Amino acid sequence: MKDMIEIRWHGRGGQGAKTAALLLTDVVFQTGKYVQGFPEYGPERMGAPITAYNRISDREIRVHSNIYEPDYVIVVDSSLLHVADVLAGLKEDGALIINTEDSEEEVRRQLGGYQGRLYMVDAKKISLATLGKYFPNTPMLAAAVKITGVMDEAEFLSAMEESFQHKFAKKPEVIEGNMKALRMTLESIQ
Amino acid sequence: MGKKDRMSGNEAVANALRQINPDVMPAFPITPSTEIPQFMATFAANGLIDTEFIPVESEHSSMSASIGAEAAGARTVTATSSCGLAFMWEELFIAASNRLPLALTLVNRALSGPININCDHSDSMGARDAGWIQLYAETNQEAYDNMIMAYRIAEHKDVRLPIMICQDGFITSHAVMNIEVLEDDVVKKFVGEYTPDDYLLNKERPMAVGPYAVSGFYMEAKRQQAEALRNVKRVALEVAAEYEQISGRKYGLFEEYRMEDAEYAVVIIGSAAGTAKDAVDRLRDKGIKAGVIKIRFFRPFPAAEITAALKNVKAVAVMDRCEGFSDHGGPLGADTISAMYQANLNAYAVNYIYGLGGRDVKVESILEVFAALQEIVSTGKVGETYRYLGLRDRKDA
Amino acid sequence: MNEFSKLNETTPWQELTEGMKIFTGGNSRDFNTGEWTTIKPVVNEEKCRHCLICTPVCPDSAIPVTESRRGTIDYAHCKGCGICAKACPFGAIEMKPVKPAEKR
Numbered sequence: 001m002k003d004m005i006e007i008r009w010h011g012r013g014g015q016g017a018k019t020a021a022l023l024l025t026d027v028v029f030q031t032g033k034y035v036q037g038f039p040e041y042g043p044e045r046m047g048a049p050i051t052a053y054n055r056i057s058d059r060e061i062r063v064h065s066n067i068y069e070p071d072y073v074i075v076v077d078s079s080l081l082h083v084a085d086v087l088a089g090l091k092e093d094g095a096l097i098i099n100t101e102d103s104e105e106e107v108r109r110q111l112g113g114y115q116g117r118l119y120m121v122d123a124k125k126i127s128l129a130t131l132g133k134y135f136p137n138t139p140m141l142a143a144a145v146k147i148t149g150v151m152d153e154a155e156f157l158s159a160m161e162e163s164f165q166h167k168f169a170k171k172p173e174v175i176e177g178n179m180k181a182l183r184m185t186l187e188s189i190q
Numbered sequence: 191m192g193k194k195d196r197m198s199g200n201e202a203v204a205n206a207l208r209q210i211n212p213d214v215m216p217a218f219p220i221t222p223s224t225e226i227p228q229f230m231a232t233f234a235a236n237g238l239i240d241t242e243f244i245p246v247e248s249e250h251s252s253m254s255a256s257i258g259a260e261a262a263g264a265r266t267v268t269a270t271s272s273c274g275l276a277f278m279w280e281e282l283f284i285a286a287s288n289r290l291p292l293a294l295t296l297v298n299r300a301l302s303g304p305i306n307i308n309c310d311h312s313d314s315m316g317a318r319d320a321g322w323i324q325l326y327a328e329t330n331q332e333a334y335d336n337m338i339m340a341y342r343i344a345e346h347k348d349v350r351l352p353i354m355i356c357q358d359g360f361i362t363s364h365a366v367m368n369i370e371v372l373e374d375d376v377v378k379k380f381v382g383e384y385t386p387d388d389y390l391l392n393k394e395r396p397m398a399v400g401p402y403a404v405s406g407f408y409m410e411a412k413r414q415q416a417e418a419l420r421n422v423k424r425v426a427l428e429v430a431a432e433y434e435q436i437s438g439r440k441y442g443l444f445e446e447y448r449m450e451d452a453e454y455a456v457v458i459i460g461s462a463a464g465t466a467k468d469a470v471d472r473l474r475d476k477g478i479k480a481g482v483i484k485i486r487f488f489r490p491f492p493a494a495e496i497t498a499a500l501k502n503v504k505a506v507a508v509m510d511r512c513e514g515f516s517d518h519g520g521p522l523g524a525d526t527i528s529a530m531y532q533a534n535l536n537a538y539a540v541n542y543i544y545g546l547g548g549r550d551v552k553v554e555s556i557l558e559v560f561a562a563l564q565e566i567v568s569t570g571k572v573g574e575t576y577r578y579l580g581l582r583d584r585k586d587a
Numbered sequence: 588m589n590e591f592s593k594l595n596e597t598t599p600w601q602e603l604t605e606g607m608k609i610f611t612g613g614n615s616r617d618f619n620t621g622e623w624t625t626i627k628p629v630v631n632e633e634k635c636r637h638c639l640i641c642t643p644v645c646p647d648s649a650i651p652v653t654e655s656r657r658g659t660i661d662y663a664h665c666k667g668c669g670i671c672a673k674a675c676p677f678g679a680i681e682m683k684p685v686k687p688a689e690k691r
Contacts, residue, residue, distance in 0.1 A: 025366045029195075029368065034367075062464035064361050065552040068552070074236075155357055258673075288608075289606035397608050411607050415606075417601075556616065
């Protein structure tokens, strides 16, 4: 692993991009690494484009700025491609992870002919199949873990199960669906 | 010694307060400090603390109720940010002059206007002359540690002054990071029970708080208050030494980072100090002797100690996350540079205004400052000493 | 010790009470505010029926009551406002000038 992995999340207010960034912070913490997860706050409301960030390192993280040259960019809502410059500063050997139903060709076209590493996750299909509702952040979190390789998949699943049991103590019926969403995403990525 | 965890700065302070279990918390919500009273109200509702949580109708009232509760003999805390602190204005002076050791956990945010919810230090800097102890944090860990040490300093018999525990809005308050928290019983034992000598609910010894003082008394009253603030330096170091025993973390009045042989130094407050440390490491790798002084206590201002740490540097940049509107620089610049003059230091000194309203501070931003210091030393020309960092300026300006 | 007595305009700052707190209850008695007045209420004992209306209206609690009867007006604290004279239903209280010689 590099000295530090930097991730930038693009989402829309209310979709859970910030929550996904904080969940990633949570699970990566359990590996003993140093981690930072923070949203960029403005006057945003439901539906407005938002940005969140993660830094992951084996060493103490002291820098407190936003991330301008990310190793990974995660786009939780593909409609943002028309609004935000999601590729801004993305490292040449970095990767873009996007939630989309479109073909690779179409996504690359929308990204202005982007030739770099690209991972596509159909979070809608996975979410509807496993949860019956559209919550893109669970599949996108799994995709982030798999593609960045910041932690072991089995370790990730057991940490998430524990976290879901805590979070959904009063709604245990949704735990299985969320776990299925994570597994399905992990399997869908080559 | 403690337990490794991860939490935001707000959560860290709220957890320190849960462990301290203060008697009373009057509060009114304001971004970005809202989560702190929110956590505390939840802790109280769930029976984790027996703090009397008072949802008041304004910050003027939260500070008034805090003063009343503290004078009555209750260990009291409140939380606020930005305009909330401004609305407490007159009450801040009353808390200090009445020598009431209450705590205010402040999440720094710019003052209006233009309206802005992001971090700068204009709120607490505006209250710097109110007679409160002010301490600042670089990280969630420091915010937590400062909160636990706060009452021990404020309630000390040689001090008895209110204390403001500050952290950077959003940058630390809403960023989840690694932290090491102490066990509940360790904190409880360290902080101890609050047993004031005199308090309004003591019927054995009636007292009046906040008397009118005519000109024949007022100056002596103020001088006495200033003495209490002066005592903070000694008490804070004693408390820090004891805290090191239980936490393993060492604290001073300020932190010196790679200052031993530094030729160029940045004096800075809050989260940007961490970013500055990364900048210093990069410069040191290139053989440039750079260092950082991170202010922890701004009130009292450790003038002599800071100038001792700066005595061998060639150039200093004092960083203010607050416009002072003196047409001369910001408050940290004014205090630091006048202290340097009194200590007969020969170093070049400039004062930067930076990071206003959440303007991001990058490692590159700080490198730019160090480059400017090198330029000053190599040319012997200081130029404008009142500068802005990261400002969009017209090309021909 | 009556710490209040330590507070006066010769007290050095080191010896003031902390935060100027005052630890003596009811110390307004120690101030001879009656000295401020230029007129004072004088009771005509023949007209007074001891109805006691004057006592509660006095802002300075300077008209005492003993065994259901009005006592002697406390001139050390009466500021001469005249409310008692206005309130008396029997015209038993008259406001009279205070001669300089009467002042201490």
